[in-house]
Amino acid sequence: MPEKLVPIRESPQSEPAHADGAALQRRGIASYVKRLQWPDGQFAVLVDERDAERALAALEDLSPHLSAPVLDRDPPLRCPCCSSSDVLPQPPYPLITLLIGFGAVCTCLYVNQGAVALVVGLMTVAVASIAFAKAARWRCASCHRRYGSGASG
Numbered sequence: 001m002p003e004k005l006v007p008i009r010e011s012p013q014s015e016p017a018h019a020d021g022a023a024l025q026r027r028g029i030a031s032y033v034k035r036l037q038w039p040d041g042q043f044a045v046l047v048d049e050r051d052a053e054r055a056l057a058a059l060e061d062l063s064p065h066l067s068a069p070v071l072d073r074d075p076p077l078r079c080p081c082c083s084s085s086d087v088l089p090q091p092p093y094p095l096i097t098l099l100i101g102f103g104a105v106c107t108c109l110y111v112n113q114g115a116v117a118l119v120v121g122l123m124t125v126a127v128a129s130i131a132f133a134k135a136a137r138w139r140c141a142s143c144h145r146r147y148g149s150g151a152s153g
């Protein structure tokens with residue numbers, strides 16, 4: 001038995017996955033096709049972790065590509081502007097907004113300004129919501145472009 005199976009390709013239908021699997025078998029690479037229950041019932045081509053690179057290379061040589069490479073679907077984090085992979089995560093501004101707002105509300109309540117506390121609380125929620133939707137998650141270290149909003153992923 002292989003030690004650990006990793007998915008290298010996925011297809012919505014079983015035929016392309018099985019064709020890729022058969023192609024790998026012909027090249028002497030043990031492969032397995034499994035229907036994934038999550039997230040969308042895709043058929044995955046699995047190989048031993050140690051064979052993954054060899055299997056991907058073997059499938060690269062085979063044209064046309066039958067099923068979609070898993071690795072392409074989940075690309076490494078790259079700047080959409082200059083393609084640099086030197087990307088830095090941004091501070092969690094929405095969380096910071098919430099914490100500051102919460103502090104302000106507590107302060108208002110402490111000095112018995114309930115109405116102000118309500119207004120500040122509502123404003124905090126509004127600003128934090130916008131920040132969640134708009135705030136960039138990543139900043140490129142090469143061109144300093146910010147990208148990746150909370151809403152669009």
Ligand SMILES: [Zn+2]
Pocket residue numbers: 079080081082083084140141142143144145
């Ligand atoms: Zn960049």
